[in-house]
Amino acid sequence: MDETKQNHDSASKQEFVSRLRQGDRSAFRKLVETYQDKVYNLGLKILWNREDAEDVLQETFLKVVDKIDSFREESDIGTWIYRIATNAALMKLRERRRQRGHLADLAEVDNHDIKPTRLAPDAPNPFDELLQKESREILEKAIDALPDIYRVVFVLKDIENLSTDEIAQILGLTHEAIYSRLKRARMQLREAVLAAYKEKEGARNYVMS
Amino acid sequence: MSCHEMLEKICADLKEDIDSEVCQEVKRHLESCPDCRAYVDSLKKTVYLYRKIPDEKLPDEVQERLYKTLKLKV
Numbered sequence: 444m445d446e447t448k449q450n451h452d453s454a455s456k457q458e459f460v461s462r463l464r465q466g467d468r469s470a471f472r473k474l475v476e477t478y479q480d481k482v483y484n485l486g487l488k489i490l491w492n493r494e495d496a497e498d499v500l501q502e503t504f505l506k507v508v509d510k511i512d513s514f515r516e517e518s519d520i521g522t523w524i525y526r527i528a529t530n531a532a533l534m535k536l537r538e539r540r541r542q543r544g545h546l547a548d549l550a551e552v553d554n555h556d557i558k559p560t561r562l563a564p565d566a567p568n569p570f571d572e573l574l575q576k577e578s579r580e581i582l583e584k585a586i587d588a589l590p591d592i593y594r595v596v597f598v599l600k601d602i603e604n605l606s607t608d609e610i611a612q613i614l615g616l617t618h619e620a621i622y623s624r625l626k627r628a629r630m631q632l633r634e635a636v637l638a639a640y641k642e643k644e645g646a647r648n649y650v651m652s
Numbered sequence: 653m654s655c656h657e658m659l660e661k662i663c664a665d666l667k668e669d670i671d672s673e674v675c676q677e678v679k680r681h682l683e684s685c686p687d688c689r690a691y692v693d694s695l696k697k698t699v700y701l702y703r704k705i706p707d708e709k710l711p712d713e714v715q716e717r718l719y720k721t722l723k724l725k726v
Contacts, residue, residue, distance in 0.1 A: 472724050479718065484707045497714050501721050508722070562690055570697035578701055586702075601699045633698045 460520065463511050475504055478521065482528045488598045489532040490539075491583050499535060503528040518612070525605070526613040529595060536591045559630065560637050569640040581643060585635035593628035600625050 462470035482503050486496030506527050514523055562568060573581060586594055592614075599605045599613065600621070607618050614621070682689050710718075719726045 468724070471722075475718070475722065475724065479715065480707070480710050483710050483714070487708060488702075488705070493711075493714075497717070500710075500714070501718055504718065504722055559691055561687055562694065568690075568694070570694050570701070573697075573701055579705065582701055582705070597702075602702055629695055629698065632702075633695050636698055636701070637694075 456520070457516060460511075460514065460516055471508070474507070474520070478524050479504075481521075482524065485525065485528050485598070485603065486532055486535075488602055489529075489595060490535055491586065495532075495535050495539070499528055499531045502531040506531070519609075522609050522612055525599075525609070529599065529613050533591055533595060536594070540591075560634060569637060573636070573640065581636060581639045584639040585632055588635040588638075589628060589631055593624050593631060596621055596624040597628035597632065601629070 459470055459473075463474065479500065483496055483500045486499035487493065490496055490499065503524065507524060510527070514520065589597070595614070596610065596616075599610050600607070605613070607621055610616070610621050611618060616624075682692065716726055
Protein backbone atom coordinates (compact mmCIF):
# COMPACT_ATOMS: atom_id res chain seq x y z
CA MET A 444 0.00 0.00 0.00
CA ASP A 445 1.44 3.42 -0.90
CA GLU A 446 1.98 6.08 1.71
CA THR A 447 -0.72 8.45 0.38
CA LYS A 448 -3.37 5.72 0.58
CA GLN A 449 -2.20 4.71 4.08
CA ASN A 450 -2.45 8.31 5.24
CA HIS A 451 -5.86 8.62 3.68
CA ASP A 452 -7.10 5.40 5.35
CA SER A 453 -5.70 6.48 8.68
CA ALA A 454 -7.33 9.93 8.33
CA SER A 455 -10.70 8.42 7.41
CA LYS A 456 -10.49 5.97 10.37
CA GLN A 457 -9.79 8.89 12.71
CA GLU A 458 -12.68 10.83 11.23
CA PHE A 459 -14.99 7.81 11.64
CA VAL A 460 -14.01 7.38 15.31
CA SER A 461 -14.49 11.08 15.98
CA ARG A 462 -17.97 10.90 14.39
CA LEU A 463 -18.75 7.96 16.71
CA ARG A 464 -17.57 9.99 19.70
CA GLN A 465 -19.80 12.88 18.73
CA GLY A 466 -22.78 10.52 18.76
CA ASP A 467 -23.24 10.46 14.97
CA ARG A 468 -26.06 7.92 14.48
CA SER A 469 -25.24 7.07 10.86
CA ALA A 470 -21.62 6.30 11.77
CA PHE A 471 -22.81 4.11 14.65
CA ARG A 472 -25.29 2.35 12.38
CA LYS A 473 -22.48 1.64 9.89
CA LEU A 474 -20.37 0.19 12.70
CA VAL A 475 -23.22 -2.04 13.89
CA GLU A 476 -23.95 -3.21 10.33
CA THR A 477 -20.27 -4.05 9.78
CA TYR A 478 -19.79 -6.07 12.96
CA GLN A 479 -23.22 -7.42 13.97
CA ASP A 480 -22.87 -10.78 12.18
CA LYS A 481 -19.27 -11.24 13.32
CA VAL A 482 -20.13 -10.55 16.96
CA TYR A 483 -23.22 -12.80 16.86
CA ASN A 484 -21.27 -15.69 15.32
CA LEU A 485 -18.37 -15.27 17.76
CA GLY A 486 -20.94 -15.52 20.57
CA LEU A 487 -22.50 -18.60 18.98
CA LYS A 488 -19.15 -20.35 18.58
CA ILE A 489 -18.14 -19.70 22.17
CA LEU A 490 -21.53 -20.23 23.82
CA TRP A 491 -23.40 -22.59 21.47
CA ASN A 492 -26.69 -21.00 22.38
CA ARG A 493 -28.65 -18.44 20.32
CA GLU A 494 -30.21 -16.67 23.27
CA ASP A 495 -26.81 -16.18 24.95
CA ALA A 496 -25.24 -15.09 21.64
CA GLU A 497 -27.99 -12.46 21.31
CA ASP A 498 -27.25 -11.20 24.84
CA VAL A 499 -23.55 -10.92 23.92
CA LEU A 500 -24.49 -9.02 20.75
CA GLN A 501 -26.62 -6.48 22.65
CA GLU A 502 -24.17 -6.09 25.53
CA THR A 503 -21.27 -5.57 23.10
CA PHE A 504 -22.83 -2.67 21.21
CA LEU A 505 -24.25 -1.05 24.36
CA LYS A 506 -20.71 -1.11 25.74
CA VAL A 507 -19.32 0.32 22.50
CA VAL A 508 -21.63 3.34 22.95
CA ASP A 509 -20.70 3.64 26.60
CA LYS A 510 -16.93 3.23 26.16
CA ILE A 511 -16.16 4.83 22.80
CA ASP A 512 -14.38 7.69 24.59
CA SER A 513 -11.89 5.23 26.07
CA PHE A 514 -11.08 3.67 22.66
CA ARG A 515 -7.44 4.38 21.77
CA GLU A 516 -7.18 5.40 18.14
CA GLU A 517 -3.92 3.58 17.52
CA SER A 518 -5.78 0.28 18.04
CA ASP A 519 -8.01 -1.36 15.48
CA ILE A 520 -11.69 -0.79 16.17
CA GLY A 521 -12.52 -4.35 15.05
CA THR A 522 -10.08 -5.84 17.58
CA TRP A 523 -11.53 -3.55 20.24
CA ILE A 524 -15.07 -4.77 19.47
CA TYR A 525 -13.85 -8.40 19.55
CA ARG A 526 -12.34 -7.70 22.97
CA ILE A 527 -15.63 -6.39 24.31
CA ALA A 528 -17.55 -9.29 22.75
CA THR A 529 -15.09 -11.91 24.06
CA ASN A 530 -15.31 -10.49 27.58
CA ALA A 531 -19.10 -10.47 27.36
CA ALA A 532 -19.03 -14.12 26.22
CA LEU A 533 -16.65 -15.07 29.08
CA MET A 534 -18.98 -13.37 31.59
CA LYS A 535 -21.90 -15.28 30.12
CA LEU A 536 -20.01 -18.59 30.37
CA ARG A 537 -19.24 -17.90 34.03
CA GLU A 538 -22.83 -16.94 34.74
CA ARG A 539 -24.02 -20.14 33.07
CA ARG A 540 -21.60 -22.30 35.02
CA ARG A 541 -22.60 -20.62 38.27
CA GLN A 542 -26.22 -21.38 37.49
CA ARG A 543 -25.36 -24.99 36.78
CA GLY A 544 -23.10 -25.15 39.83
CA HIS A 545 -19.99 -26.29 37.96
CA LEU A 546 -17.54 -24.50 40.21
CA ALA A 547 -14.69 -26.81 39.26
CA ASP A 548 -14.92 -25.65 35.66
CA LEU A 549 -13.90 -22.14 36.64
CA ALA A 550 -10.37 -23.27 37.36
CA GLU A 551 -7.96 -24.12 34.60
CA VAL A 552 -7.15 -27.78 34.57
CA ASP A 553 -3.48 -28.68 34.57
CA ASN A 554 -3.43 -31.54 32.14
CA HIS A 555 0.27 -31.78 31.40
CA ASP A 556 0.06 -35.47 32.10
CA ILE A 557 -2.93 -36.13 29.88
CA LYS A 558 -2.29 -39.19 27.77
CA PRO A 559 -3.54 -38.93 24.23
CA THR A 560 -5.92 -41.71 23.25
CA ARG A 561 -4.53 -43.77 20.47
CA LEU A 562 -6.86 -45.12 17.82
CA ALA A 563 -6.62 -48.83 17.21
CA PRO A 564 -5.30 -49.46 13.68
CA ASP A 565 -8.25 -51.65 12.71
CA ALA A 566 -10.94 -49.51 14.39
CA PRO A 567 -13.09 -47.11 12.39
CA ASN A 568 -11.69 -43.58 12.70
CA PRO A 569 -14.36 -41.58 14.58
CA PHE A 570 -13.13 -38.31 13.10
CA ASP A 571 -13.73 -39.60 9.58
CA GLU A 572 -17.16 -40.88 10.59
CA LEU A 573 -18.03 -37.58 12.24
CA LEU A 574 -17.10 -35.70 9.09
CA GLN A 575 -19.62 -37.82 7.22
CA LYS A 576 -22.58 -37.13 9.46
CA GLU A 577 -24.20 -34.68 11.84
CA SER A 578 -21.53 -34.04 14.42
CA ARG A 579 -22.91 -30.94 16.11
CA GLU A 580 -24.13 -32.71 19.22
CA ILE A 581 -20.80 -34.45 19.84
CA LEU A 582 -18.84 -31.27 19.18
CA GLU A 583 -21.09 -29.27 21.49
CA LYS A 584 -20.55 -31.76 24.30
CA ALA A 585 -16.80 -31.71 23.68
CA ILE A 586 -16.53 -27.91 23.72
CA ASP A 587 -18.64 -27.80 26.87
CA ALA A 588 -16.00 -29.89 28.64
CA LEU A 589 -13.26 -27.30 27.96
CA PRO A 590 -12.36 -24.71 30.61
CA ASP A 591 -13.63 -21.26 29.54
CA ILE A 592 -10.30 -19.68 28.65
CA TYR A 593 -9.21 -22.70 26.52
CA ARG A 594 -12.50 -22.55 24.67
CA VAL A 595 -12.09 -18.84 23.95
CA VAL A 596 -8.44 -19.12 22.83
CA PHE A 597 -9.32 -22.06 20.56
CA VAL A 598 -12.24 -20.20 18.94
CA LEU A 599 -10.27 -16.97 18.43
CA LYS A 600 -7.15 -18.65 17.05
CA ASP A 601 -8.25 -21.80 15.23
CA ILE A 602 -11.77 -20.87 14.20
CA GLU A 603 -11.78 -17.07 13.81
CA ASN A 604 -8.16 -17.12 12.59
CA LEU A 605 -7.15 -14.02 14.55
CA SER A 606 -3.43 -13.31 14.83
CA THR A 607 -1.59 -14.05 18.07
CA ASP A 608 -1.02 -10.27 18.46
CA GLU A 609 -4.75 -9.60 18.23
CA ILE A 610 -5.56 -12.35 20.75
CA ALA A 611 -2.89 -10.98 23.08
CA GLN A 612 -4.65 -7.59 22.94
CA ILE A 613 -8.11 -9.11 23.37
CA LEU A 614 -7.29 -11.37 26.32
CA GLY A 615 -4.31 -9.58 27.83
CA LEU A 616 -2.17 -12.72 27.59
CA THR A 617 1.42 -13.20 26.40
CA HIS A 618 2.07 -15.13 23.17
CA GLU A 619 3.52 -17.96 25.24
CA ALA A 620 0.39 -18.14 27.40
CA ILE A 621 -1.80 -18.16 24.29
CA TYR A 622 0.12 -21.04 22.71
CA SER A 623 0.16 -23.05 25.90
CA ARG A 624 -3.64 -22.69 26.24
CA LEU A 625 -4.15 -23.41 22.56
CA LYS A 626 -2.06 -26.57 22.80
CA ARG A 627 -4.09 -27.82 25.75
CA ALA A 628 -7.37 -26.77 24.18
CA ARG A 629 -6.68 -28.69 20.96
CA MET A 630 -5.58 -31.78 22.83
CA GLN A 631 -8.43 -31.67 25.33
CA LEU A 632 -10.99 -31.02 22.62
CA ARG A 633 -9.73 -33.97 20.63
CA GLU A 634 -9.95 -36.19 23.72
CA ALA A 635 -13.43 -34.88 24.50
CA VAL A 636 -14.60 -35.53 20.93
CA LEU A 637 -13.29 -39.08 21.23
CA ALA A 638 -14.94 -39.58 24.64
CA ALA A 639 -18.28 -38.20 23.47
CA TYR A 640 -18.08 -40.32 20.33
CA LYS A 641 -17.21 -43.41 22.34
CA GLU A 642 -20.12 -42.81 24.66
CA LYS A 643 -22.46 -42.38 21.73
CA GLU A 644 -21.13 -44.98 19.35
CA GLY A 645 -19.08 -47.33 21.48
CA ALA A 646 -15.98 -46.87 19.33
CA ARG A 647 -13.07 -49.16 20.08
CA ASN A 648 -9.83 -47.58 21.22
CA TYR A 649 -7.01 -48.02 23.64
CA VAL A 650 -4.69 -45.71 25.55
CA MET A 651 -1.15 -44.86 24.48
CA SER A 652 1.34 -46.16 27.00
CA MET B 653 12.90 -37.36 20.98
CA SER B 654 10.20 -39.53 22.57
CA CYS B 655 6.69 -39.85 21.14
CA HIS B 656 5.27 -37.79 23.98
CA GLU B 657 7.77 -34.95 23.54
CA MET B 658 7.16 -35.05 19.82
CA LEU B 659 3.43 -34.66 20.33
CA GLU B 660 4.05 -31.69 22.63
CA LYS B 661 6.11 -30.05 19.91
CA ILE B 662 3.51 -30.72 17.24
CA CYS B 663 0.76 -29.23 19.36
CA ALA B 664 2.75 -26.11 20.17
CA ASP B 665 4.19 -25.57 16.73
CA LEU B 666 1.53 -26.57 14.24
CA LYS B 667 1.96 -23.17 12.61
CA GLU B 668 5.75 -23.15 12.66
CA ASP B 669 7.70 -22.38 9.49
CA ILE B 670 7.98 -25.63 7.54
CA ASP B 671 11.74 -25.17 6.99
CA SER B 672 12.61 -24.84 10.67
CA GLU B 673 14.79 -27.52 12.18
CA VAL B 674 12.10 -28.61 14.63
CA CYS B 675 9.55 -28.87 11.86
CA GLN B 676 11.90 -30.97 9.76
CA GLU B 677 12.46 -33.30 12.69
CA VAL B 678 8.73 -33.53 13.29
CA LYS B 679 8.24 -34.29 9.62
CA ARG B 680 10.88 -37.03 9.61
CA HIS B 681 9.37 -38.59 12.72
CA LEU B 682 5.86 -38.44 11.28
CA GLU B 683 6.98 -40.23 8.15
CA SER B 684 8.19 -43.15 10.21
CA CYS B 685 5.58 -43.21 13.01
CA PRO B 686 1.99 -44.18 12.14
CA ASP B 687 0.80 -43.48 15.72
CA CYS B 688 1.91 -39.85 15.66
CA ARG B 689 0.58 -39.47 12.13
CA ALA B 690 -2.85 -40.67 13.26
CA TYR B 691 -2.69 -38.32 16.23
CA VAL B 692 -1.85 -35.22 14.17
CA ASP B 693 -4.49 -36.21 11.64
CA SER B 694 -7.16 -36.40 14.35
CA LEU B 695 -6.10 -33.01 15.81
CA LYS B 696 -6.42 -31.41 12.39
CA LYS B 697 -9.81 -33.05 11.92
CA THR B 698 -11.00 -31.76 15.30
CA VAL B 699 -10.31 -28.21 14.13
CA TYR B 700 -11.84 -28.98 10.75
CA LEU B 701 -15.02 -30.37 12.35
CA TYR B 702 -15.47 -27.13 14.26
CA ARG B 703 -14.77 -24.99 11.22
CA LYS B 704 -17.37 -26.93 9.23
CA ILE B 705 -20.14 -25.35 11.28
CA PRO B 706 -21.33 -22.55 9.01
CA ASP B 707 -21.69 -18.93 10.12
CA GLU B 708 -25.30 -17.94 10.68
CA LYS B 709 -26.88 -14.85 9.22
CA LEU B 710 -28.23 -12.68 12.02
CA PRO B 711 -31.93 -13.63 12.28
CA ASP B 712 -34.28 -10.72 11.40
CA GLU B 713 -35.97 -10.75 14.81
CA VAL B 714 -32.58 -10.64 16.60
CA GLN B 715 -31.56 -7.68 14.46
CA GLU B 716 -34.88 -5.95 15.20
CA ARG B 717 -34.40 -6.37 18.95
CA LEU B 718 -30.78 -5.16 18.69
CA TYR B 719 -31.74 -2.04 16.77
CA LYS B 720 -34.59 -1.35 19.19
CA THR B 721 -32.18 -1.62 22.16
CA LEU B 722 -29.68 0.67 20.41
CA LYS B 723 -32.45 3.04 19.30
CA LEU B 724 -31.55 2.60 15.62
CA LYS B 725 -34.15 2.51 12.84
CA VAL B 726 -34.55 -0.97 11.28
